[in-house]
Amino acid sequence: MLIVILLIALMVWGLVWALVDVRRDGYRQRATDWSRVAGHDDALQRAESTTTYR
Known part of the structure; x- marks a missing residue:
């Protein structure tokens, strides 16, 4: 019986820790x-970042 209680406690601890880890993973929207998006072309931004003058 003691082993069953320890296994249940370990399972609960693992589930709680998994939920906490998922919330902290950094992959939220x-x-x-x-x-930084490829193909996004902003003429003003491009003009400000160049070193040559027109």
């Missing part, structure tokens, strides 16, 4: 940083 975030706002898109459009300056």
